[in-house]
Amino acid sequence: MAHADPAAANSDAGALQRIADALPEWAAAQGFNGLGITRIALDADAAHLRKWLDRAHHGSMDWMARHAALRSDPAALHPGTIRVVSVRMPYLPESIQQAEAALGDSSRAYISRYALGRDYHKLMRKRLKKLGAQIEQAIAEALPSLRADQRPFVDSGPVLEKALARDARLGWIGKHTLLLQRDQGSFFFLGELLTNLPLPETQAAPVRDLCGSCSACIDICPTGAIIGPQQLDARRCISYLTIEHDGPIPLELRADIGNRIFGCDDCQLVCPWNRHATPSREADFAPRHGLDTATLLELWAWDEATWLRNTEGMALRRAGWQGWRRNLAVALGNAPPLPEAVQALEAAKPDASDLVTEHIEWAITRLTQAC
Ligand code: SF4
Ligand code: SF4
Structure with a gap:
C-alpha cells in the first residue's frame, strides 16, 4: 500500500x-x-x-x-x-417481561435467553x-x-x-x-x-459510560459474582456454574441458583438500558421445544435420547447430559415442595451417575425438609 x-x-x-x-x-x-x-x-x-x-x-x-x-x-x-x-x-427472542415471568415462577425452568434457539x-x-x-x-x-x-x-x-x-x-x-x-x-x-486491510477506523467518539451511580446488576446478582464494577468472579457466576463447570455445584451456592438451569440473565434483565431492548427478528433464535415456558418436571422427564434429539444444533449442548441433569436436580430442589417432584427425583436415582445422584439427594433433602 x-x-x-x-x-x-x-x-x-x-x-x-x-x-x-x-x-x-x-x-x-x-x-x-x-x-x-x-x-x-x-x-x-x-x-x-x-x-x-x-x-x-x-x-x-x-x-x-x-x-x-x-x-x-x-x-x-x-x-x-x-x-x-x-x-x-x-x-432476545421474546420480551423482557416474558423472561421475567419464567424466572419468577420457581416451578418453571429458566434458560438464558441466548440459548433458547439455534446455536x-x-x-x-x-x-x-x-x-x-x-x-x-x-x-x-x-x-x-x-x-x-x-x-x-x-x-x-x-x-x-x-x-x-x-x-x-x-x-x-x-x-x-x-x-x-x-x-x-x-x-x-x-x-x-x-x-489485514488498512480500513479507516470508525470515527465516532467513544461511547460514554452511562452506568453512573447505578449498581442494580451488582445488587441483584443471586450469588454475589459481581464483586465490584467490571469485576466478575466467574467461580460464583451461575452462567459458569451451570455451563462451564463440570463437577459438583458448591453447596453454598445451590439455593441461590433457583430455577436457572442453563446460564443466568439477572444482571441484564435488571439493567435499565435493557428496558429498550426489542426482541430479535431472527427466526433461528426463536425458542425451540417450548423451552421458554417448560416446567422443571417436564424437562426432568426427558431421557438422554430426547435431550440429544431436542438440543441438536443448540448451545444447550455445551452443558452436556450430566451437567443438564445436575442443574435440573438443583433447580428441582429449589422448586415448590411437591410430592411429585420428590417422586420424580427418587425414580431417577437408579440410572443416575454419582455426580447427579449427589445433587438428587441434596434436592430431595431440601424438598422433604420444606414439606
Ligand atoms: S449472570 Fe447471573 S450469576 Fe452471573 S454475574 Fe450476572 S447475575 Fe450474577
Ligand atoms: S445495571 Fe446496567 S446501568 Fe446499572 S450498573 Fe449495571 S450495567 Fe450499568
Missing part, C-alpha cells in the same frame, strides 16, 4: 473509506445491528485480564489462562491483522463470512493490488471481543462486565472479522 505517488495514495484512501462507509449497510443486510472498525490497542485490557487470571476468578476455565497472550494480540491469532471489524447481533456460533460465523466476502470483492474491484486476508470469530477463539467492540464504538462495558449501548441494551452477540 505504500505509494511514492501522493495522488495514488489518496485514491487508495478514498476507496478504503468508501468501503468502510458501505459496511454498516452490508452488515445490516446480514442481520447485524451495529458495526465498527478499530485498530488494536488492548494493553490496558490485557493487564485487566492478567489480574483476573492471577486472582483465579476464571475458575476451571484453564483455556482462558492458556490463551491469555493471544487474547490481546489478534495479529498473533491471525498474522497480518491490523484492524478488527466488530459486529453486534441482537438475540448462534454457526449462524453468525456464516454471516460474518458473507460480509468478509463482500469486502474482498469490493477490494478486488477498487484496489486490485491489495490482497485481503481475513478471519471471522464468534466466541470461537481467544479474542477480547468486548474490548474490541468498545473500541469500535459499539458500546461501553457495564459494571456487569458486558457490553451495552443506550438504544440496544446488552442482549446481543458480538462477532469479529480480523483483517
Whole structure:
C-alpha cells in the first residue's frame, strides 16, 4: 500500500473509506445491528485480564489462562491483522417481561435467553463470512493490488471481543462486565472479522459510560459474582456454574441458583438500558421445544435420547447430559415442595451417575425438609 505517488495514495484512501462507509449497510443486510472498525490497542485490557487470571476468578476455565497472550494480540491469532471489524447481533427472542415471568415462577425452568434457539456460533460465523466476502470483492474491484486476508470469530477463539467492540464504538462495558449501548441494551452477540486491510477506523467518539451511580446488576446478582464494577468472579457466576463447570455445584451456592438451569440473565434483565431492548427478528433464535415456558418436571422427564434429539444444533449442548441433569436436580430442589417432584427425583436415582445422584439427594433433602 505504500505509494511514492501522493495522488495514488489518496485514491487508495478514498476507496478504503468508501468501503468502510458501505459496511454498516452490508452488515445490516446480514442481520447485524451495529458495526465498527478499530485498530488494536488492548494493553490496558490485557493487564485487566492478567489480574483476573492471577486472582483465579476464571475458575476451571484453564483455556482462558492458556490463551491469555493471544487474547490481546489478534495479529498473533491471525498474522497480518491490523484492524478488527466488530459486529453486534441482537438475540432476545421474546420480551423482557416474558423472561421475567419464567424466572419468577420457581416451578418453571429458566434458560438464558441466548440459548433458547439455534446455536448462534454457526449462524453468525456464516454471516460474518458473507460480509468478509463482500469486502474482498469490493477490494478486488477498487484496489486490485491489495490482497485481503481475513478471519471471522464468534466466541470461537481467544479474542477480547468486548474490548474490541468498545473500541469500535459499539458500546461501553457495564459494571456487569458486558457490553451495552443506550438504544440496544446488552442482549446481543458480538462477532469479529480480523483483517489485514488498512480500513479507516470508525470515527465516532467513544461511547460514554452511562452506568453512573447505578449498581442494580451488582445488587441483584443471586450469588454475589459481581464483586465490584467490571469485576466478575466467574467461580460464583451461575452462567459458569451451570455451563462451564463440570463437577459438583458448591453447596453454598445451590439455593441461590433457583430455577436457572442453563446460564443466568439477572444482571441484564435488571439493567435499565435493557428496558429498550426489542426482541430479535431472527427466526433461528426463536425458542425451540417450548423451552421458554417448560416446567422443571417436564424437562426432568426427558431421557438422554430426547435431550440429544431436542438440543441438536443448540448451545444447550455445551452443558452436556450430566451437567443438564445436575442443574435440573438443583433447580428441582429449589422448586415448590411437591410430592411429585420428590417422586420424580427418587425414580431417577437408579440410572443416575454419582455426580447427579449427589445433587438428587441434596434436592430431595431440601424438598422433604420444606414439606
Ligand atoms: S449472570 Fe447471573 S450469576 Fe452471573 S454475574 Fe450476572 S447475575 Fe450474577
Ligand atoms: S445495571 Fe446499572 S450498573 Fe449495571 S450495567 Fe446496567 S446501568 Fe450499568
